[in-house]
Amino acid sequence: MIIMRLEARWQGGSTIKARTATASTCPLVQQVGGKEEDKEWGSQMIQDYGFRIYNPTIGKFLSVDPLTKEYPELTTYQFASNTPIQAIDLDGLEAFFIHGTMSSSTKRWFNQYENDEGKLQLRQHDVTKTLFLLTDNITLNAEFNWGSKFLNWGNGATNNQIDRNRAAKKLTKHVMNNYNKEEGVITLVGHSHGGNVAIQAAKMIRQRLDEEGNASIEIHIITIATPASNGGLYDLENPENSKDAINSHIHIYNTIDKVQTKMANAFSGQEFTRTYDNDFTINYELKGVTTIYGEGLSTDAHSVDYYHPELVEAQVEDITKLKYQAEDEKSKKKTKQND
Numbered sequence: 001m002i003i004m005r006l007e008a009r010w011q012g013g014s015t016i017k018a019r020t021a022t023a024s025t026c027p028l029v030q031q032v033g034g035k036e037e038d039k040e041w042g043s044q045m046i047q048d049y050g051f052r053i054y055n056p057t058i059g060k061f062l063s064v065d066p067l068t069k070e071y072p073e074l075t076t077y078q079f080a081s082n083t084p085i086q087a088i089d090l091d092g093l094e095a096f097f098i099h100g101t102m103s104s105s106t107k108r109w110f111n112q113y114e115n116d117e118g119k120l121q122l123r124q125h126d127v128t129k130t131l132f133l134l135t136d137n138i139t140l141n142a143e144f145n146w147g148s149k150f151l152n153w154g155n156g157a158t159n160n161q162i163d164r165n166r167a168a169k170k171l172t173k174h175v176m177n178n179y180n181k182e183e184g185v186i187t188l189v190g191h192s193h194g195g196n197v198a199i200q201a202a203k204m205i206r207q208r209l210d211e212e213g214n215a216s217i218e219i220h221i222i223t224i225a226t227p228a229s230n231g232g233l234y235d236l237e238n239p240e241n242s243k244d245a246i247n248s249h250i251h252i253y254n255t256i257d258k259v260q261t262k263m264a265n266a267f268s269g270q271e272f273t274r275t276y277d278n279d280f281t282i283n284y285e286l287k288g289v290t291t292i293y294g295e296g297l298s299t300d301a302h303s304v305d306y307y308h309p310e311l312v313e314a315q316v317e318d319i320t321k322l323k324y325q326a327e328d329e330k331s332k333k334k335t336k337q338n339d
Helices: 105-111 125-133 161-178 193-211 257-267 289-293 300-307 309-313 316-338
Strands: 053-055 110-114 118-126 185-191 218-226 246-255 283-285
Touching: 105 110, 105 125, 118 125, 125 300, 125 309, 161 185, 161 193, 185 193, 185 300, 193 218, 246 316, 283 316, 289 300, 300 309
Parallel strands: 185 218, 218 246, 246 283
Antiparallel strands: 110 118
C-alpha cells in the first residue's frame, strides 16, 4: 500500500499545515468523515454532507439538522447523535432498531455511563452491536421511539394492533427520512412488539420506496422475542400477508419466554405463538437460555439478548448461515419459475 498524502488534523477536521506530508500531486478529495471539500466556497474548508454543510476549521455545521423535529433531546447542530467516535453521518442518512413494549430506544439499545467529568452519556449497548452483525448494512439507527411524549401513550402494557399501526406509520416516516440509498438494503430489527411494528411497517415502506423509484431496495426484518401472529388475511402482523414487501425474515425466540406468549396474550386478547407458520420466516430457537434461567417460564428470558448478548454473538454464524441458505433457495425457486 502506498500512502499518497498524509495529513494531521485538528479536532474539528481542519489541517495542521506543519504536519502535512505529500508524496505526489494527487489531491486528497475525501476528508474527515469521508466527505468531499466543496471548492465553490473558495478559501473556506467546507464539506458537503448532503443535507447540510460543515466547516471543519471551526468544528461546526453551518445549518440546522433537518431531522431536528424528530429528536428534540438533541442540539439542532449535533453530529451523529453526539457520538462522533462510534458513528459517522452518511449524507444525514442512517440505517433501524425498534424497541418493544414499555421501553424506549435509550433503555433498549444504549447504555448510560459516566464520563471523566462525571456527566452521564450514552453509548451503544452490546446487544445493539451483536444484532447488527446479522444485517447486511454498514450503518445503524437505534433512535426511533414509538411511545408518545405524553406518558409513553401507545407503548404501554396494553398496547394493541391499532397502537402498533400508528407506530408503524411513524417508523415508516423515520425510515424514509433516514435510509441510506447507497446500501440498497433496509433492515428492521425489532424486539418484542417492536417486531410487530416492523412487520406492519414493511408494506408501507415498500410502497413509499416504489413511489420514489427505489424498487430495487430490499427490506429485511429481524424479530427478537416478538409475539408471533399467524392470523388470517386481515392480520397486519402476520408476515405471510406482507411477504411481497419482505425479502427475508429471521425470528429469534426461546421456549421459556413468559412475556412473548402468556403475558402478551393476557394483555392484548390476541392469540400469539412462539413461531411463525409460513414457508419463508426462519424461526431460530436461541440455544443456552435454559442453562441461564432454568426450565420454567421466565420474564427475564424475554430480554435474554440484552442481559446476555454473548449468547447471541456465539450463534451469529449459525443464524447467518440459515439466512443465506434461505436466500439461495428463494433465488433457485425464482429462476425455476422464470424458466
